[in-house]
Amino acid sequence: MCAGEGILPLGPLSGAVAGTVKFTTTLIPPESPFLSVSWRFNGSNIITSTSINVTGPGYDSRISLDRATGALELRNLVLEDSGEYTVTVIADRGLQQQGKITLNVYVLIxxxxxxxxxxxxxxxxxxxxxxxxxxxxxxxxxxxxxxxxxxxxxxxxxxxxxxxxxxxxxxxxxxxxxxxxxxxxxxxxxxxxxxSINSAAAPGQRVTLQCTAASVPPANFSWMFNSNEKRVNNSMYIIERFGAENTGNYTCTARNMVTMLENTTVLNLRDSSLKKDPD
CATH class of the missing domain: 2.60.40.10 (Immunoglobulins)
Structure with missing residues (x-):
């Protein structure tokens, strides 16, 4: 009798709670059936199949064994199914082959x-x-x-x-x-x-809004104020003397004129002299 390793794929395997996982082997169905196929979980019997099947407690309705290849299907997974699984297969000439793999069971997000x-x-x-x-x-x-x-x-x-x-x-x-x-x-x-981030300015203050974009060739810029298009076509929007009429949303759009890709950002400008709204 000689022993071998590697009849299971590299792990670990992953499964979801209430889902199903299949432990496949690398074995090809032999001409004569295997003498026995045995699966264990953390050292305890899941199923030992010879001329009869001996199934461990709690596995009767949860497993299916492929006697030809030694593959095992485990259903209705629970978190406690996480651990090490070992399979031992004995061929008709007494050749024993084993494999080990770890299963991790997760709760779906x-x-x-x-x-x-x-x-x-x-x-x-x-x-x-x-x-x-x-x-x-x-x-x-x-x-x-x-x-x-x-x-x-x-x-x-x-x-x-x-x-x-x-x-x-x-x-x-x-x-x-x-x-x-x-x-x-x-x-x-x-x-x-x-x-959303708001900027604040004091009445009478000179305000400069800066828009930047990583673009080759350099991007073209356009500005809107409270949904109204403004005749500003560079990266800076300057308000010479800030007043109540200047409060609102400033939208900058940067466009690559070769790829025609564009990106937009919105800045809300508020009057710093007004009382801050409650949280």
Whole structure:
């Protein structure tokens, strides 16, 4: 009798609670049936199949064994099914082959959402945070802003578990769409949150709004104020003397005239002399 290893693929395998997983082997059905096929979980018998089948407690209605290849199907998974699985196959000439693999069972991710304190955010004065919440087995959390990965640095930092983004203090560049992608090996969920940053200016003050864009060739710029197009075609919008009539939303659009791709950002300009709205 000689022993061999490697009749199972490299693991680990992943499964979802209430789902099904199949442990396949690399064995080809022999001319004569295997003398025995035995599966064990953390050392305890799942099924031992010879001339009869001996099935471990709790597995009768949950397993199917392919006697020709030794493959095992396990259904109605629970978290407690996570662990090491061992198969031992004995051929008609007494050749024994074994394999081991680990199964990790996860709860599907549901109910993902991004929460943030309800407040009007003023550039360079306010701070805020975005918290990603979800149910299920969370393996990784990835933050994205305006389609690009969000990294720590400058005004942006993360909690130890990556669930919360802190922005201290906010800047106009922090305005945009934030996405939280929560995942594990069997499920992924992505949610979005639009963060608005307001700028404040004092009456009579000269205000310069700056719009930037990475573009080759350099981008063309256009501006709108409260949905009305303005005749400003460069990256700066200048208000010589700020007044109440200048409060509102300023929209800058940067367009690459070769690719015709464009990106838009909105900045809300407020009067700093007015009382701040309650949170």
């Amino acid at each position: 549901t109910g993902a959402t991004i929460r943030s304190p309800a407040a009007i955010l003023i550039e360079d004065k306010s701070s805020t945070n975005l918290s990603c919440e979800a149910s299920g087995s969370i393996s990784t959390i990835l933050w994205i802003k305006d389609g690009l990965s969000l990294h720590s640095g400058g005004r942006v930092s993360f909690s130890m578990d990556n669930r919360t983004v802190f922005i201290q203090p906010v800047h106009s560049s922090n305005h945009g769409t934030y996405q939280c992608q929560v995942s594990n090996p069997v499920s992924t969920m992505t949610v979005a949150y639009n963060l």
